[in-house]
Amino acid sequence: MLTVEGLEAAYGDSRILFGIDLHVKDGEVVTLLGRNGMGKTTTIKSIFGMLKPRGGRVAVDGTDLTGAEPHKIALAGLGLVPEGRQIFPTLNVEENLRATARPGKWDLAGIYGLFPRLKERRRNMGNQLSGGEQQMLAIGRALMTNPRLMVLDEATEGLAPLIRADIWACLTKLKAEGEAILVIDKNVDALTKFADRHVVIEKGRVVWTGSTAEILATPDVKDRFLHV
Structure with a gap:
């Protein structure tokens, strides 16, 4: 459904993304993980046309939408829950x-x-x-x-534990109903309860990708790339 290939982005002369690759299939839940400042939100902004990519490709169902205006991205079937609401x-x-x-x-x-x-x-x-x-x-x-794909940037940041539980329950229900989801959040333990695959980025590059079973079997991924 969503395909991102070799995505590059910058703010002025400061390059932030160096060839991000990720994809989300219909009905799939994919997480975008990484420490603060590693390029997660920049990736989302570049996908949605809020920041024009310097290189690479963003496509929905094979249609190239790289750098398209945000309303065209929305019309293509992507819905955004932005950081800061x-x-x-x-x-x-x-x-x-x-x-x-x-x-x-x-x-x-x-x-x-x-x-x-x-x-x-x-x-x-x-x-x-x-x-x-x-x-x-x-x-x-x-x-x-x-939307056909829901994108959530910092799904539960700053929320009380009970509210976080409500949000996770909501996303689990949406997945059960066939909604495709791309989600950024720091709570890896909660994400692994319902996500299918995980993409980890470090300094604007994808450094690890794999299934929930694989990330659970590779605890050093969290130690190396996700812990502060």
Whole structure:
């Protein structure tokens, strides 16, 4: 579904990505792992056209979308839950959800069924929500685009343990329903409970890739590339 080959990116004269390769198949959950500052968010920005790649290729179902405008990436079937949530603070919950809605499986009823707390808070403005509620809203907003691939940048960063558990349960349910997911998060133990494959990057390069069984059988991967 998503294919990234040889992706290169820079901010001005500072090169950040040096040939990133990754792919996500329909219905597959893939993680993008690495310490802070290693290029994970830059990879996501480059995939979504928010940062124009310096080289390489981004394709969806074989269609080259390298450097395309973000709205074209969204129309191709990719939905983003960005780092920092970035919900619309002066719109209420329901307005945030409707703002990105496209026809398909996911509608307001479906989002409220997934996150009942959002239904309770549907008239509250975005800036009146807790961090956990904002993350639920960011996920719901992405789902309302009815994407074929959900991309989450820092899925549970800064959230309380109970809210984190809710987010993991949500992603597990989405996988069971056939949603393809690309997720960045630091909680490797939680990710290995439902992800299929893992891509580890270090200083803008892929240094390891493998299945959940392989990463569990290779504990030195976490020691070498993921621990602070």
